[in-house]
Amino acid sequence: MKRIAILTAGGDTPALNATIFGAVVRANQHRVEVYGLIKGFSALLNPRGPHVHLNPLLMPIPELDPTMGGTLIGASRTYLSGDDPACIKEIAGRLERLGIEGLICIGGDGTLNGMVPLTEKLPTVLAPKTIDNDLGLNYRNEPDEWSRVLCQGAPGYRYERMPARTKFDLEQMVNYVTPGYATAVFVSASGLQRIRTTAESHRRIAIVEVMGRHSGYIALGASYGQPDILLVPEHRVCMDPLVERIKEIYDLQKHVMIVCAEGVIDEKGEPLGAENPTYDPAGQVVLSGAAETLRELLVRRLGDAYFLERRRNESARAAIFTRKLGHTQRGGRPILFDRNYAAELGGQAVEMLLDGRYNAVAVLQWNRQRGFHLDGIAGNDFRDRYGVIHARNMHSSFYDPECMRPSRVGIDYLLPIFTGAIGAEDTGVQRHEVFDPGNLMRSYHSVNADIHKRIRYLE
Numbered sequence: 001m002k003r004i005a006i007l008t009a010g011g012d013t014p015a016l017n018a019t020i021f022g023a024v025v026r027a028n029q030h031r032v033e034v035y036g037l038i039k040g041f042s043a044l045l046n047p048r049g050p051h052v053h054l055n056p057l058l059m060p061i062p063e064l065d066p067t068m069g070g071t072l073i074g075a076s077r078t079y080l081s082g083d084d085p086a087c088i089k090e091i092a093g094r095l096e097r098l099g100i101e102g103l104i105c106i107g108g109d110g111t112l113n114g115m116v117p118l119t120e121k122l123p124t125v126l127a128p129k130t131i132d133n134d135l136g137l138n139y140r141n142e143p144d145e146w147s148r149v150l151c152q153g154a155p156g157y158r159y160e161r162m163p164a165r166t167k168f169d170l171e172q173m174v175n176y177v178t179p180g181y182a183t184a185v186f187v188s189a190s191g192l193q194r195i196r197t198t199a200e201s202h203r204r205i206a207i208v209e210v211m212g213r214h215s216g217y218i219a220l221g222a223s224y225g226q227p228d229i230l231l232v233p234e235h236r237v238c239m240d241p242l243v244e245r246i247k248e249i250y251d252l253q254k255h256v257m258i259v260c261a262e263g264v265i266d267e268k269g270e271p272l273g274a275e276n277p278t279y280d281p282a283g284q285v286v287l288s289g290a291a292e293t294l295r296e297l298l299v300r301r302l303g304d305a306y307f308l309e310r311r312r313n314e315s316a317r318a319a320i321f322t323r324k325l326g327h328t329q330r331g332g333r334p335i336l337f338d339r340n341y342a343a344e345l346g347g348q349a350v351e352m353l354l355d356g357r358y359n360a361v362a363v364l365q366w367n368r369q370r371g372f373h374l375d376g377i378a379g380n381d382f383r384d385r386y387g388v389i390h391a392r393n394m395h396s397s398f399y400d401p402e403c404m405r406p407s408r409v410g411i412d413y414l415l416p417i418f419t420g421a422i423g424a425e426d427t428g429v430q431r432h433e434v435f436d437p438g439n440l441m442r443s444y445h446s447v448n449a450d451i452h453k454r455i456r457y458l459e
């Protein structure tokens, strides 16, 4: 292969530039040119095929900084549809005119679903990313546990999952962790520690909502911030034991910190937050409002008298507050763990293309003997019997529903990722860059302005 392309699809994550950098460095070693496609799959749908040459003279362009969050080539939630063969044919023609012989898509489950129509046209490899850590499998045959059940309304069926295998070994996980997750957890745990002091000083109950869609990995990792109560989507929120636990903690320490994953569900299995579909072939939703709903429930269950009697607050509404950590979890500089493994996965994706792997995924594996190491698996290994990829849920054994905390298995899962996840440069950056006096005098210079000068179009 002489020239490959790379794109970033779906929501941004902190380590996308690191993955692109790793891919470009490896491509340079193999003397392969890399074109960055602008704004994910939308570049392919655009007849002008906007792109940037990321390694002219086989050197990475200076704008490609692996320590920068976001993506220098832009991202979008635009995906391709396999139902439009004429469009796919046009795209294949465009790629051919660009001289592209292989494609790396950096993305999550939506991207893996979305790249399917292209995999029959050219070698395509996914380099994983997602802060939600939901691209992967808890064990090899997990997709077989999904089946379709007929129901009213389009498309006439819904997906249901057989009860998951309850016991498994961490070493069986496929794609143990995805780039972006460690940084999101770093932000969440630090955010909790900061919010805690307000709850503590003002005798309040804080409900902090973290991202992750229907997977509780970010919430689990946020346990490093020592919340008193952790609520994850994989276990229903049962109000009676929750209220009892809150009272126990509040009576003792005069405040409570609750971490609530955005995808938590109630006793009936209904999401506490509202769901809005995004344009994504994995049927992704944007969730919002779980913490607010929980707050309303607690205001009603605890009532004003509970706080007044203890002389701790004038009402339940004044005492219980919510905060969403929101997009801070996705933004900014990736921490060392993410930078390193994102770059390695980028390099691995290039190797896989050059090895002639079609429709495959570069994965990060972990076992007790070797620690983290790279591998590659077929894209189909992630698909259920109907060809659909489901977001990975956190295995239910990672959580102890009685104590509302991570279980021993959950803790064992986190340790290899986070012990040593922050590098000396990460703390150095805080010391030298946050209060750099120059920040007050210079306005922000966006990489978009520089990349715009480099964008080329098909003739």
Ligand code: F6P
Residues within 6 Å of the ligand: 011, 130, 131, 132, 211, 212, 213, 262, 278, 285, 286, 287, 330
């Ligand atoms: O999938 C990543 C993620 O950040 C989720 O955790 C979150 O629900 C969603 O994306 C938010 O999407 P958007 O950036 O479109 O608001």
